[in-house]
Amino acid sequence: MKISGFSFCRNADKYYYPVVESIRSALPICDEFVVAVGRGDPDDRTRELIAGIGDPKIRIIDTEWKDREKLKGWTHSQQTNIALNACTGDWCLYVQSDEVLHERDLPVLRARCEQLRDDPRVEGLYFRYLHFWGDYDHVHRSHAWYPTEIRMIRNGRGIQSYRSAQSFRRDGHKLRAAAANADMYHYGWVRPPGVMKRKKIEMNTTHHGAASVAGEQPDVPFDYGDLNRIPRFDGTHPAVMREWMARFDWRDQLNYGRPTDVRHRHDRFKYRVLTVIEQRLLGGNIRLGAQPYRRIRRI
Numbered sequence: 001m002k003i004s005g006f007s008f009c010r011n012a013d014k015y016y017y018p019v020v021e022s023i024r025s026a027l028p029i030c031d032e033f034v035v036a037v038g039r040g041d042p043d044d045r046t047r048e049l050i051a052g053i054g055d056p057k058i059r060i061i062d063t064e065w066k067d068r069e070k071l072k073g074w075t076h077s078q079q080t081n082i083a084l085n086a087c088t089g090d091w092c093l094y095v096q097s098d099e100v101l102h103e104r105d106l107p108v109l110r111a112r113c114e115q116l117r118d119d120p121r122v123e124g125l126y127f128r129y130l131h132f133w134g135d136y137d138h139v140h141r142s143h144a145w146y147p148t149e150i151r152m153i154r155n156g157r158g159i160q161s162y163r164s165a166q167s168f169r170r171d172g173h174k175l176r177a178a179a180a181n182a183d184m185y186h187y188g189w190v191r192p193p194g195v196m197k198r199k200k201i202e203m204n205t206t207h208h209g210a211a212s213v214a215g216e217q218p219d220v221p222f223d224y225g226d227l228n229r230i231p232r233f234d235g236t237h238p239a240v241m242r243e244w245m246a247r248f249d250w251r252d253q254l255n256y257g258r259p260t261d262v263r264h265r266h267d268r269f270k271y272r273v274l275t276v277i278e279q280r281l282l283g284g285n286i287r288l289g290a291q292p293y294r295r296i297r298r299i
Helices: 019-029 046-051 074-084 103-116 193-208 239-245 269-281
Strands: 003-009 032-038 058-063 091-094 099-101 124-133 148-154 159-162 167-170 176-189
Touching: 003 019, 003 074, 019 032, 019 046, 019 099, 019 103, 019 239, 032 046, 032 074, 046 058, 058 074, 074 091, 074 159, 099 103, 103 124, 103 176, 148 167, 148 176
Parallel strands: 003 032, 003 091, 032 058, 124 176
Antiparallel strands: 091 148, 099 176, 124 148, 159 167
């Protein structure tokens, strides 16, 4: 059995993505790792940092994000599929540049791939998600954030990245997925507030076009709101994140309990009600509404 890791990125260094840590977290169970690296801005060192990992399993595909204004959010799927289509493994493990695997889950994940290798029902494996917010001590448990998503897929079945590269489809249909029994640590919302604002403008430009950010002020830092409203995280972070987390130096720019009028999507009344239902009445494992895949249970 062969496992291919794959990802995509552009300006990851400039916008504070732990891309090196992301790749390193997956390498121990991958026989190869393919990453599509878009040509970034002159002040970005992403390609250099990835090449500097120095692992022969890593294969870089250099790309250009030429059609971003036309493709909008599909740009991310396009770049993901460039890397996916170059994979040669039986299974393909997808980790985005702000996602990191915990070392404790790697043996479990490999064993799961072995267990389900010959089960024709399974097209993918879904992971539990930990969405960190503002710092490394607060993690979302909210209906506004997806609790699971597919990150391991079969190769050679026509499966492709979908829309903004959050999930996967085959011929437009949702995949049949089983539990990976593993966690994905998502650090996409843990950045210095100034960098977070510039990254958010960059993402909105990709998804909605340049006109959508015409009124944005890049010099005004992002406001995470009151972090005391977000559940605290009492677990352990992946070991590969230790040096990255030691760079955390913006605590004095965050709000821990001060009155604020700032409200994000997860603060809306509707989502708070749905969160209470999901977390307290449904055990925290079920998200109400449409699902991005067809869950296979009891495997």
